[in-house]
Every structure is written in C-alpha cells, then in structure tokens.
Amino acid sequence: MEELFNLCCLNVLLRNVRSFIFTVTILTLGTAVFMLNGLPSEYDKIYFDQFPAGFRFGIATASYQVEGGASHRGKNIWDTFSHTPGNIEDGSTGDEACDSFRNYETDVKNVAALGLDFYRFSISWSRLIPTGVISEGISESGLDYYHKLLNKLEEEKIEAMVTLYHWDLPQKLQDYGGWTNVSLAERFQEYADLCFKSFGPKVKRWITFNEPRETSLGGYEIGYMAPGYKLHGTGTYNTSYTILRAHAAAYRLYAERYRNLQFGEVGITLNCDWAQPVDNSVANRDAADRFLQWYIGIWAHPILLGDYPAVIKETVKSKTNAKGFRKSRLPEFSQDEIDYIKGTFDFLGLNSYTTRMVQYKQCSDEDDHYNCDQDLRAFADPSWPTSGSSWLRPVPWGIRKLLSWIKHQYPNYREIVVTENGVSDRPESVTLCDQPRVNFFQNYLNNVLMAIRIDEVNVVGYTAWSLMDNFEWAHGYTERFGLFWTSFDRPDKLRTMKASGLFYKKIVESRGFPSKQTLLDWLEEVDNYC
C-alpha cells in the first residue's frame, strides 16, 4: 500500500515536473519568439564559416566628416549649414574635424593596422573645383591632396573605393538651386570626369552618390541636413530626378571613356533599413513593402529595372490629383530618360544600420509629404537595444533579410558591396572599451555571412563605418561611430584603436568566423584589451 502510495506520488511528481519543464520551455520559447518578433531563433545563432575567396573587407569615412582643412577649399553647403546657429546639436562644424587634411598618412596607417583590403573615402567637390563649376577653375592643391592620399594607399597595398558625392555640394551650386536644378547633372558629370581623369588609374570602385535618400529627404524635404530646405511633398521627388540623371551621366561617361583603360567599376550607394511587418496580414505586409519601395526602390528601381516603382507613381499621382492638381508631384521620366538611367551600375552599394517594424496606417497629415504618401507607421520595437543615435537600434537579422529582399526584388543586381554598417555611442569620457560595438560587428557580419552562404546573396564586400570618430552631421561630435577614438580636443587629433578595431581585425585576418573556440578567444582578448 505504502509502495503504491509512493509510486502514485512519484507519478504525480513526475507529471508535475514534466508539466513544469514544458511550461518553462513554452514560456522561454514564447519570450524568445516575442523578443524576435516572430522570427526563428536561427537568426540569433553564430554561423561558423569563412567569407568566400575574393571577399573584400574595408572601412569608410567621408570628406566633410573627417578632412577639416576648410580654409584650403571652396565653401560647401555643410559649411553654410553648420555655421548657422541651431542646426548642429553641439554647435560645432567640420572646419577641423579629424584634420585628415594633414593626418591622411596616419589614417592610411590605421587602415593598414586593421589588415583591411580597401579604404572608402569621399572627394570634396569644392576642394577640387572651388565653385563647383569647372570652367571657373580647378584647385591644384586639392588635386595634390587626393594624389597624395591615393599614393599612400597604393604604398600600403590598400585598394581605393571613392565616393564622388557624400553630401558636401559646393555652395555656389546650391545658390543655383542645388539638386532641385536639373542642370546640376551636367556639372556633376564634369566633376566626375575630372576625378576619373585624375585619379582613375588608382581607383578600383567608384561610388557616384552616397545615400541620395538622405540628400533628398534630409536636405530638401525635412531640412535636418544641408541645405536645410523644407519642401514638403516635392523636395525628395524633384531632387531624386536630378540625382538619378547625374548618376547615370557619370556612369555612362566612365563606361564610354575610361573603363577600357582603367578597369574600375562604378556603382551607387543606397541606404535602407529592413522593414519587418508587425504581423502576417496583407495590409501590414503591403505597408512594409511600400516602406522599402519609398526607401530604396525609388532609387534602385530606375537604375536596375527602369523608371520609378509603379506603386510610387500611382500613389503619388492619385494623392496629388485628389488635392486638385493635375500633374503628379513625382516627376515623370521620358522613355529616353528611363533607358538612359536603366542599367547604370556595375555593383550596388548598400548602407544599412537598423530595422523598423511596420504597420498600415492611413496618413491624415494635411501636408503632402514623402512619409505621408506611404500610409504606414514605422517604429522600433522597444525590446531592441539602443545606441548613441536615436534612429539606430541594432537588429542584426535585419541586414540578412534586407540582402535577401534585394536579391529577389532585383534579380539583375550583379553584386552587392555593404558600403556602410556600424553603430554609435555617446561616452561621457574617453573609453576604448566599446563592447556594444564589438557585439554589433560580430552579429551583423555574421548575418552578412549567412546571407552569402545560406541565402546565396552575392555580397562581395563589407565596409565598417567608421575608421574614426568624426563629425556626425546634425549631431556634431556628440555621437561616435569610430573603430578608432579621435581626441578632438588635441591639436593633433590623436587616433587610438578601440576594442572594436581589434575585434574587426581578427575577423578580417581569419576571413570570417572559423570556430566557436576562436571566437571565444577573440572575445577574451578584446576583454583584456579593455
């Protein structure tokens, strides 16, 4: 009897234990699924493998953010914007920045210290052509600066990836309307011609424009970037028309006159956040697709497939008509223009930092606005970690999903180079111990690796942003993205490698993630570095 009682108790106990384990498992899984917004947990695992042979690793900067040396060049729109009180969070400017104008040799040495294959930097248009108009004069000292930088890179066997336009338009061209003026496409082609002719033999990849969306939306529609225009409803669309023509003009010039002699490639860098629908409903999935079309499709579609995406053309036209205007706020390309722009890429550059959750929401804003045209709500999941930038939440699986989406959306994409990826912090005082940035690079790079190895996306290069802390546009020097710490308060703007630099170097040396043990060893070394 006692035995039966014990057995019975044991059974009850076992059942309770089993049900306890089951409940805990379900709760844990449920929480994990909730935290991942319904995504399979495989996205959180580290995938151990190498990047394909020939994959290139690099790091990036941009002229206005690092060069300084403002008195040695023509004035540009960021000089005007940053010197206007109220535009920059800490009231600073890029007049000195990291003083790469004088410190370029140290920069190249630091790129080499990370063991990298290439350095992505941009040319300041007004350093080469002070007014932006070539017939008004070229600066020999400007040419000399970039020759010296390229020679130094060559000496260190580091390839050059050069951006022609990273937001610092010569002020005189802004005085003619900036990118709202279609004739800027010709000025840009002349500037590109000078760059190809002068530096082409030393440049492997050219990027015509960096993130035209930010130029158009931030500069001409919302106004938090130079030149600070607030052309609601038209700023983004009108400037996109000029920029796309300018991009195509530069691409076609290189293809016709330089490619056979210089053997380089020309592409454009587009930026995009991944858009994760809040659920599987058609309305929310469509909203997420619209988010991507307005973010990247407005640029990628004309270049890869021809013309603006149909959903943008139809929506903007019907919203404009509904307000009583016959002509759409979105400019129309002629068939000749469509053909001229289509196919103007050898590779696609992608900058991606974060992800947004997206939900359908009818926009009732009275302003006809680029954001309102999309009829959606985009937001960060509160469970995602934060960073030093309000817009940037690290969501590593987002870049993998985005790369896969690009592959399917644009089957003719050729190859993708991730031209920027990184994270910011706002340390109170000097710290070389940037563990969140180490985590960021570990998880984002691993997701890029999975995109290549598992999803078969042809990603051929990865670029960390940024070589060193620099002038972070409207946020001045308050947000730091560097793998090297910049001592802005010192006259020599000393750069010191952070833990994230050491970690990136390990990945580059090993060409990937060799094994769990190796990764643990790196992380220990990184820990000791701190």
Ligand SMILES: CCCCCCCCCCCCC/C=C/[C@@H](O)[C@@H](N)CO[C@@H]1O[C@H](CO)[C@H](O)[C@H](O)[C@H]1O
């Ligand atoms: C007193 C004035 C306060 C100014 C506040 C301005 C508010 C700004 C709102 C920010 C919204 C920005 C959203 C978009 C951000 C990114 O897509 C964009 N910054 C990415 O561009 C690249 O980013 C790098 C790091 O930010 C880097 O700066 C690089 O140059 C860019 O290509």
